Structure formats: structure tokens, C-alpha cells
Amino acid sequence: MTTADIDHPSETFDRLGRKIDPTDSSVAARYVLNDIYCSAWLSHAISALCEHRVPDFVGGEPTAIESIAKKAGLHAPTLYRALRALAANGIFEERGDGFFLHNDVSRLLCADHPYSWSGMARMWGHPSCMSAWMHYRKSLTDGQSGIKHAFGKTLYEHLAQDPATTKAFSDAMISNSAHAAVSISREFPFRNFKRVLDLGGGAGTLLHTILAENEHLEGVIFDLPELESLAKDSIRTADLASRCQFIAGNFLSEVPSGADLYLIKNSLWNWSDDHCIEILRNIRRAIGTTYGARFLLIEYVINSRNKKWTTAYDLQILNMPGGRARTEAEYKMLLLQAGLAVTETDIIEDQTLMLSAPVQ
Ligand SMILES: C[S@@+](CC[C@H](N)C(=O)[O-])C[C@H]1O[C@@H](n2cnc3c(N)ncnc32)[C@H](O)[C@@H]1O
Secondary structure, three states: OOOOHHHOOOEEEEOOOEEEEOOHHHHHHHHHHHHHHHHHHHHHHHHHHOOOHHHHOOOOOOEEEEHHHHHHHOOOOHHHHHHHHHHHHOEEEEOOOEEEEHHHHOOOOOOOOOOHHHHHHHOOEEEEHHHOOOOOOHHHHHHHOOHHHEEEEHHHHHHHHOHHHHHHHHHHHHHHHHHHHHHHHHHHHHOOEEEEEEEOOOHHHHHHHHHHOOOOOOOEEEEHHHHHHHHHHHHHHHHHHOEEEEEEOOOOOOOOOOOOOEEEEEEEEHHHHHHHHHHHHHHHHOOOOOOOOOOEEEEEOOOOOOHHHHHHHHHHHHOOOOOOOHHHHHHHHHHHHOOOOEEEEEEEOOOOEEEEEEEE
């Protein structure tokens, strides 16, 4: 026993080395709350740095803050404070005095990373998203989305009037899907199908990856007319014009027929139960009597593995599209109400895949 133990017999530290008081839990509780608020500020800093393309100006070797600030056109002392705070929290690495380099986390924020997260980072700090959060207290009173309170419109009505914001949100979806698309296209047996229709397929990140991996397949991206030029550009860039087409439409009204695999990824949670049932019934109608046709739902599901972050994303899903995160059982109930029964379930990365067949 040391003299320190005698002076402070009950001294204990939390995982970050901060002194806590075992006789007063409010000290540790304050640290927990404080960390959550700090994360929110760091998240704003990440978004703003990505807007200014700061990660693209940091190298693999230590780079002086003045050089980074000059390339990004920013105020060096203020940029230093941002990078110091992020480095202290595991994003970027600070070497010596005012020199920064990438670590694995910050590298993912570079625009040229194959699985870049820059689009997601920029969306979370986008003025539309932030304006919606300012109305969360009203959402709590009536269950309406923050976007509806902020702009008097649904998310997709709001996006339809603003091509720049549509592009920003599409970039975020590309970030969100880039890595999972590779895993899903390799692990799901697409070889069993001939023509895939991706509902709400956006710019086509998932479908392009599936088609590149499966040369026998044809595909259709089905999305709102606002996505048409972005999706057609990316079909051309991916050199898939002979096997991939874009169809503009509204899955709440009608889903085109002619595929043997209909899929929808990370889109159903944007919608209320009633809207989900409408979308699923339209899919069921499109399947009709096509022999062997299936519906593949790919979604972030609240389960014991994903609970911590899917329950947090559930708040964002209310905030922006006004939807909700669900459990697997809740999705199965919605599917059944549309005449679809789950035949297989799989988990790839953090996505749950539910394959269903028409109920006979
Ligand atoms: C959350 S994003 C998901 C995009 C993509 N599936 C992914 O995983 O990255 C939802 C997509 O649904 C599309 N969408 C929204 N409402 C739609 C509608 N009524 N009909 C068809 N597509 C719609 C959006 O334009 C957007 O591309």
C-alpha cells in the first residue's frame, strides 16, 4: 500500500483516466453526459472539415497545419484547434507541434477513398439536417419529422425542390453503400436470378456492384425522377449501359414488373408502417405469378448486435424522412400483410437480408 492509497482510499478512475468518486455516482454520470455532448460537437467539426475538403489535404506523412490551412483556404489557428480535438479523439494523428497525418479513421474521410465516408459526414452537418434537429422538441410532441416541422414538407418533397441538396444526400447514400455493396454482391447468391430491380436504388452504387460481380445479370434502378440524371451518369461511368437502365417512378404508386429479384436497401425504414405496406403490396403485385421471383429486403435491423447504433439512427430516421427503425419480427409482420413470407435471413456486415417469396 502506498501513501497515496492511504490519503485516497477510495480513489478510482474511469476508462479515460478521469477520477471518479465511488461514494457519489453523479461524477461518473456527468462524464457520460459530457462525452455525449462532446461527440456532437466533434461530429459538427468532421462535417465542416469535409465540406472544406480538409482530409484531402492531409497526407500519409506529417503535414504542417499552415500547409493544410493554405490548401483548404482556412484560418490556420482555428483549423489547428479542430484537428487537435479530432486527433485527441482518434480521428487524425497529431505529431509534434502542429503536424498532422492520417490514421485509418481520418483516411476514410478522404474523397478518393474507395469507400469514402465524406458524403455521410457532410450530410449529417448539412443545413437541412441541422434545421430538422432544431425542431426535434416539436417532433416529440406529435411524431412528425423535424424536416416537416422545419420546411413544411416531407424529406422527398423538400429534396425535389433543391437539386444541390438531392446531390448531397445522394453522395451520402454512396458513402453508406460503397463497402456493403461489395460484401452483399459477393455473398448473396445473385447467380440464381436474371433481372434485378433495385427500388430506391439512388445513384446505383449497390446495383452497379452486383452487376459487375455477376456478368449474366441485367438490372434496373427504380427511383424518383430527381435521381434520373445522377443515376444515368453513374450507369455511363460504370460502363453498364448495355445491362442497366433507370426507370423513374414512385414506389408508393406502382412498381414495374419484369424482374425475378426485387430488392430494396435501407429505404423501407424511411416510411411509416402504412406506407411500407403500400410499397410492399406494390412489389407483390409486380411479382404477380412470375415463377421463382423473390423479394430481398436489406435493412438495418434493431437486434442485440446492432441495438446501440440502430436505436440512435432511429432518432435520425424520424428527424429526416419521418420513418422508424424496426426489429426483424416487425419487418416480417409488414411483409406478411403484403403477401410475402420470409424464407431466408442472413446478416452481411451490419445489414440484415430477408429474402421472401409470395405467400401461395
Ligand atoms: C435512404 S435512400 C437509400 C438509397 C440506396 N438504396 C442505398 O441503400 O444507398 C432512399 C432512396 O429511396 C428513394 N425514394 C424515396 N422515395 C421514393 C419513392 N416514392 N419512389 C421511389 N424511390 C424513392 C430516394 O430517392 C433514395 O434514393
